[in-house]
Amino acid sequence: MTHGPIETTYTAAPDRYERIGYRRTGRSGLDLPAFSFGLWQKFGADRSFATQREIILHAFDLGITHFDNADRYGPPRRGAQQNFGRVLATDLARHRDELILSTKAGNQIGPGPYQRGGSRKSLLSSLDNSLRDLGTDYVDIFYHHTPDPDTPLEETVGALVSAVQQGKALYVGISNYLPDRAHAAAELLERAGVPLLIHQARYSIYDRRPELNGLLDTAGADGFGLIVYSPLAQGLLTDKYLETIPDGARARDSAFLSPDVIDETYRRRTAALNKIAEARGQSLAQLALQWVLRRPEVTSALIGASSTAQLDHNLAALDFPELTEAELALIDEHGVHGTGLPG
Template identity: 75%
Template sequence: MVAVTAYRADDERYQRIEYRRAGRSGLVLPALSLGLWQKFGADYPSDRQREIVLHAFDLGITHFDNANRYGPPFRAAETFFGQVLRTDLAPYRDELILTTKAGNPIGPSPYLQGGSRKSLLTSLDHSLRDLGTDYVDIFYHHRADPSTPLEETVGALVTAIQQGKALYVGVSNYPTDRAHEAAELLRAAGVPLLVHQPRYSIFDRTPETSGLLELAATDGFGLVAYSPLAQGLLTDKYLDGNIPADARAAASAFLKPDQINDVYRERATALNKLAGERGQSLAQLALQWVLRRPEITTALIGASSTAQLDHNVAALAFPPLTDEDLAEIDRHGIHGTAQRT
């Protein structure tokens, strides 16, 4: 039997963060959302994870982004969140936006990856069991699968809605043309595409150069930006050339020490200087920059402490970036900086 705690959410939580509409839908999301991609697996203390999740909700962060891949091991982040939902957040389920994704490989079986009906709908059932909820608010196809007809993938997303297992659907990491095709197919089925989740940061301008920002406005879906801090490169963590033992670059498959090079440090230092002149940190500047675009509904942030959450949410309180600020960011925030070759 799972023990229920005495947690009570902060009464002022909805006065602490901005909410933004997801495209042309009726749904609003907090400007910053908590992603469980990293540091929410079995390799991280569950009591600290719980503290972070509950503090996020106290700050007005209602949107928690998950996936069947998140761990380690795979599905561990969903299992963890299911425990917190049962012990702490169950009274607030109607106030939460819970997501999951399927389609990225989580095993060698052909049924544990891709965009087939079997892969997506079986994974969704497993995720609902792990989360301990009857439905998720948003169900994503995690990555485009050229080997599966898009009509089949879209049909699976529609089925999830029809079965009451998801309220909205989204796609993630889709090329712009395929996202448009998915949006058209979904619209024809009466299930609009709510959101697309791309990587977007000062050092990764792909949504700008690919036309995705314009497509979001045209097709009416919101954008959920992930890696807005470029895996920690848009913080002051690596500016002195050292890599702290607990830093992502020391132990992550997504950021390697060779990315912390002189060119990166020169550009990040210049951006850090601009942030300091504005009275904020580089991370806060980077979050403001991503959120400057109206097409961006929310930016996903991770957290290793409640203090880090507080610091990032404080980015929303700074004055808007000026044209001069944006020009200076463009000088030093060059697409492809520190990307792996």
């Protein structure tokens, strides 16, 4: 299934493993980079492939070995996987053993009954398509993307186990599960001899549900890692929206961020957080990334980028001193849970 070798001008940076730290994923033997690269947005057919390739290769040069995908990322659906597959074939094929490739299935990707949900049919069919998209024989991590209350958890877990037994995935994960269901999945997987590696959850200064609902505690008790997405709250934890909504900003054209949430309360809180960051000599984005990584349960934070410069800026968050107790208390004061979240 793997694409044949194609001529490339790319040579990986020889010092790539000196630029970023790696953290152990729960009780497994797998290390992931502190920052993983997500292809959720800006890696579909509506964006320049040359720019996508440049960013992906730059990420690898910086030591980011984990690239996170899903069957629904695009546009169109599967578009981001197909674009990454092109880069894998032309530039990264010789480095496949250095990469952690993940994909997810379960969110709706079409009108048919087998294009959504946690059934064995839906998950394993999607995985086969994802392997074709990526041009690889296996993924390192295969996730169930979102809970499906209409399918027995035993069936969903059984499909994840089968993916490993068939050699199509090395590890399995879940995403967006509440703690009780995550614990139940972890127990079922443990009994099947395929431990739950990782849970992908939304977490940021403005979205503290993993703290409030006990998911962080569940991860520690059950021994799985957490990889967090939207650590910058879709750009709300940057200085971008402090005064206005700029032309071309995500809030103007994204299905995931409404301009309605950018109100005076949001701006007041964000301005205060920005002052904390400035006092540390860093940007608000860098502060927000450091904040999610402060928790030992968090293995990695997913970041995206629309340019190599943005990627460099975000990774520089690792260069700053740890947050002090006084700084964390100030962040708690102004970083109110629910800020910027849809009502």
